[in-house]
Amino acid sequence: MEFISFLNLVFVAPFVDMVSFPIFFAEVVIAGVLTGIMYSLVALGFVLIFKASGVFNFAQGAMVLFAALTLVGLMELGVPVLAALLGAVAVMTVLAFAVERFMLRHLINQDDIILFMATIGLTFLIQGFGEMVWGSNVKALDIGIPSESFEVGGILLNEFDLFAAGSGAVLVAVLAVFFHYTRIGRALRAVADDHQAAMAVGIPLKTIWVTVWSVAGFVGLVAGIMWGAKSGVQFSLSLIALKALPVLILGGFTSVPGAIVGGLIIGVGEKIAEIYWGPLVGGAIENWFAYMLALVFLLFRPQGLFGERIIERV
Amino acid sequence: MNEGQGAGVAATAATSAPFRPGASVDLEFDTFPKLLKRNAAVRGTRSAMREKDYGIWQSWTWAEVAAEVRAIACGLSVLGLRRGDAVAIIGDNRPRLYWTIAAVQSLGGIPVPMYQDAVADEMKFVLDHAGVRFAVVENQEQVDKLLQVWEDFPQLELVVYDQPRGLRHYRQDFLHDMANVLAAGQKFDSENPSFYDDEVAMGVAGDTAIMLYTSGTTGQPKGVVLTHENIYLTAINAAQQEGLTERDESLAYLPLAWVGDHIFSYAQSYVTGFCVSCPESSDTVLTDLRELGPSYFFAPPPIFENILTTVMIRMEDASALKRKMFSYFMGVARRAGANILDREPVGVVDRLLYWLGGVFVYGPLKNTLGLSRVRICYTAGEAIGPDLFVFYRSIGINMKQLYGSTEASVFITIQPDGEIKPDTVGTPAPGVELKVADDGEVMFRSPGVFKEYFKNPEATAETKTPDGWVHTGDAGLIDEDGHLKIIDRLKDVGRLVDGTLFAPKYIENKLKFFSHIKEVVAFGNQQKFCTVIVNIDLEAVGNWAERGGITYSSYQELAARPQVYDLIQEEIEQMNSELAKEQNLAGSQIHRFLLLHKELDPDDGELTRTRKVRRNFVAEKYSTVIEALYGTADHCQITTEVTFEDGRKGTISADLAIRDVRTVTAGEQLAAE
Amino acid sequence: MTVTEVSAETAAQPNAEPEGDGAPTAAPERVFDEVLLEISGVSLSFGGVVALSDVSFDICKGEIRAIIGPNGAGKSSMLNVINGFYHPQQGTITYKGNVRKKMRPHRAAAEGIARTFQNIALFRGMSTLDNIMTGRLLKMRRGLLWQALYWGPARDEEIVHREFAEHIIDFLEIEAIRKTVVGQLPYGLQKRVELGRALAAEPELLLLDEPMAGMNVEEKEDMSRFIIDVNDEFGTTIALIEHDMSIVMDLSDRVVVLDYGRKIADGTPDQVRANPAVIEAYLGVGHG
């Protein structure tokens, strides 16, 4: 008897709920989509760097935090929003130069795992530095994004979320243009395929790295603004990186569309799971659900959503 | 140095050295098979032999060795070996070949070890002369060589090989796998348990123990017949003088056919019971040496020289600090090392510094070379450079020169502990009587004196006097302390046309002590002045050239470089000035030289297998060069035949530069001083 | 250059050919009648790319069988099919009388098929000895607990296999590099170690994918000698891919020729050499 009711709770009731309250369900889905876009933004930074240099940049989360901290810090000093934005972009570019000069350059030809470890070290370094300069207390970020709620067809929407979704879309579009229509963008794509080929194009690896880290820093800044405006700029921002990881395995480490679609799937999936199944097990399953989802997915499609099928050769 | 040569003016009462009586034969164990049985009985569980094989040092105790030898002997007798039969033994240093020697001796046969690197044609003479019936060889390589000349030797009946690799499809019925021989021997032994013991008991001290062919710098090799008594007494006399015990360790890596190896790696082991180890392969001798760490070690001077050269080259690449430290402590060693080794008084500060040097340099150095446990280290075969000799002694290796010959079962003189002089070869070994004849020739009489040259009574009579004295053919003299000093081969000592003494070997050795010079042949007999043909040392000069930015792609190219000529000329001039100080030899300074375009090579017959120069052969082969040396031209054209490593023959020709060298006259010398 | 100098001459001696110089060795007639492996009608394609189409041939016990063909002829794919790395869409493989369907490579290894690779596939972080020992892994049985203690049976087992590995090291004359990490070895030696690893498994069928690629003449001669010796001493059946025709013709008992994934000839070296289709494939318009 208990078993039947358990089956009911797990396999029937949640779906009944979904159908019974479609508007609520729609709100959940939309909330998921919006979170998903945020995830995508962070994941995008990972993908850019991984694609161009094969480095699994664990410090992307820290870069998000650092960018947001810089922006808030500059604004707190009385710098106007636009100037502060430019300042933050400049700081992220300087960071990219420093990373290339002091870290990547010395680690050429090392194993992937060594580079990966170095970016974890970088995470500590950036975090420590950011908090030393800007302090470690929670800061509110207000760059004037409206956050009024309104209703469409009975569904409650928030301007802020729409704005976030919009900027995410714009960012992706800009990146697409950048990759397809600029020389350096094309070189970056070439690098992803073959380092030698990229050299042949005539763009030094150094330039490519600095560029891609700068762009990743910029993407991090956008993500930082979104997350920061929503929940304040604080240490926990850097943990968002951890949420972006399942997005990556789902979407593939090298695929920009993968990062976006993966982000949406994870965002929506985790919201639905949390709302409809979470209470069954005491809640707070958001922390791991994304991973489990990605894992189960991987078992059936190891190359990820957009990866190519790997033919093993000997 | 010159009295010996002084046309017999010195004394008819030829200078004779102190005589110390040696041991006598233990009648119960007067042959090596009997000694083996004794060892199996008294130290049966001690290691007798080791071989690095399959990655570890496979070991055999004396009891196991005795059993193996017994089985091989029985197996050979099953195959038809009878008393007095000659058995050729060909191969690298492998335990089974050493055991075969003992097995053949057990049956009263005559083991004839042969150089494993000789080509088939070179083997012919010995196989024929010794009347070899059986051959026990290491592997396919040796089998193939024998098969090449098989048809020429009807008396050669069968071949036993140790390693069957590659021989599976050889169908000849006279080829036998050692494993089968052993099995047959064990079977025979179990059926005739007293056979082996009876055979061994039949042996007596006067029986021929072994026959060793001397390579000989001229003419055909001669088969030196040595009895059990010869070898036994010589081995035990030297062992007693040096205090060898069963706890010593030695590495057998020199050719089996060489008398030294037979004494050091076989006879002395059987006499004292120490363990002999064989290296894994010729490529790994240095590694194996380092692992094993022998306490009793022998090597001819070229090997020590190569080791030192490697040491110096490796040190060149060390950091500046290490180089400084190395040269500082080597200085300390030169100052104090030899004295400490000789137990002479040394100041406290030097003693302390030497101890420090031991921690930082000498100890690790000896360790990396594999010489840190060496208690007795012999060198012989030719003169060793004083620098070289002093180097090893100063870092605490008890290196000693000895003088010996196949005809003496090795030992004639040994440098006694505490009385080491770099330019002498020591005092007579126990049981050896020594004298210098009127014409300056060194002669000796000892229990080790060979029985005869096999099937060559004339040569025997020429070499051995009826009362047992043996002509060494070396010119030498005995100094006031009773130490023997060797100058040259007697027959090579000549005169310039003006009558000046010319000792080519002496000059050659002096030049060879320069690390850049590998081989020298000096000419001057019945000429107006002396000249030399020089082989540079490819490794040392090559290194020097690399540091100086001189490029080259081959030996020939390097040897033709003017800078290299300059280098060698400088060294020859340095020797000239040293020579000028020696009254009788000042006249034999070098006037002209050239660097040969190829390395002298045993495969081309220019060197013996023990790497001694065949003077007459070289003189004949390079007669055009020699003519040019005594002409006036500053270069000469030459074409020579060479044998490549793969056995093919070819010719190379070259245009060789000839240089004049500055000589020092007595007057200049005085002015200089 | 030091002590070895004295004995270097040993190594320098010309290694006379066993059959050479009128030595009265009669080369035994090589007859093979027991089929070890039979490939029949095998086709393999990746997506639209056809690698093998309807290939049939057999390998007899004890022979040296060469698979030759121009680049891209499907030779490596053939080896991959034999040792279970690729699964053909059509056709059957009969090994030791058992018709095989799908089989994972480790099963093939357990059945006695070992191989080497065109691009050396050694375990670069391990020593020569350890690499060869991995070839013995299949024969090792002791469980986790014994392994953890490294005592008693586990140690005995380890020693037994070490001894075997040492025999292979001796056989291939690689004593001096026993404990060298293979990543640091020159190419020719790596090839030799890889052969050693395959031999360690005591295979019945040994697949060699271009064992002499990239070697100099001397190394090729050495490798040929090892291949002959392996066949001779252990009676191992060998299937090899090789480009150097003179070596293939010398070594092998029978040759199968592939071109564009199809078999175009099969027979003794002499027959193959005379086959017009083969001449066409090699001399005709090259494809890569």
Next chain:
Amino acid sequence: MLYRETGQFKISYAADQSVFPIAQDRWFIAAALAFAFLVVPWIANEYMLQAVLIPLLIFSMAAIGLNLLVGYAGQLSLGTGGFMAVGAYMTYKLTTAFPDLNIIVAFLLAGLVAAGVGLVFGIPSLRIKGFYLAVATLASQFFLLWLFNKVAWFYNYNSSGTITAPPREMFGVVVTGPTATAEVRYTVALSIVVVFAIIAKNLVRGRIGRSWMAVRDMDIAAEIIGIRPFQTKLMAFAISSFYCGVAGAMLVFLWLGSAETEAFSINESFNVLFMVIIGGLGSILGSFLGAAFIVGLPIFLTNAPQWFGAAMPIDLQKHIEIMLFGSMIIFFLIVEPHGLARLWQITKQKLRLWPFPY
């Protein structure tokens, strides 16, 4: 220089394959062990034991476990904290349910449970490799911590949600709980670590270790010589998790005394991974060196300013410490990416060849 190997020749394979074939190494290890067991407990003070040595040992244990997986079998894992938590919570459950159970036995049983959990989370390694697998292992980290947080059964429904080490005795001596002295806990930890380090060494030099390394170096070739990659990887996950589980149990029971899931957070996973990489992948010795480095560095950074008499605000000091930690790791990876063990190997090789450079 200190090595004098001449004459240390091996006449059996057993001797040739011993862990320390060089006599000097054997003497050194014997001396070090004697010192650690007999001298340290007498001379080390409470701070030294509690703040330095005990965590060093515990993290060495975890690092050995992770090194087996990452360094030997080549499977990158970020879930160490989760497996350590399994060990800690299982020990807690076992020892509270069966108070008479020997605490060491409880550790081992908990380790076995951790091994089982590791086995399950190793299943993705069938299909995925490298970073994909690393990210997948994060699932275990988050899921397990969530589980121990949410399911009150694991902490016996107590209100605080923490697990606390109860006093347990061995041979009449209290080894866990508030009354256990640091000396006793140190000795117990040392014994466990020594035994398991030896076991790890035995595993990696035998059949299992060679299978792992084969899969690590080239999994396709490994499969073709007859290794079953999946079983091999799963075994690595299980054994690695066992070590981590025991380390987690030791962490709570021999060091902290009580803990929440926070003690096993993702940061701990990274810390252990740092230890493995800085110590040296594929080296048991490296695991110890790495643990010493990572445990010692913060202590050094905290104390160093005081030695120079420099005082600074606590939070600034904390930030500088984090920065330095990050920079040192980057610096170290640049200088010696193969870790302290390689550095030691190079030094040792130099000492063996002394005075020659090669």
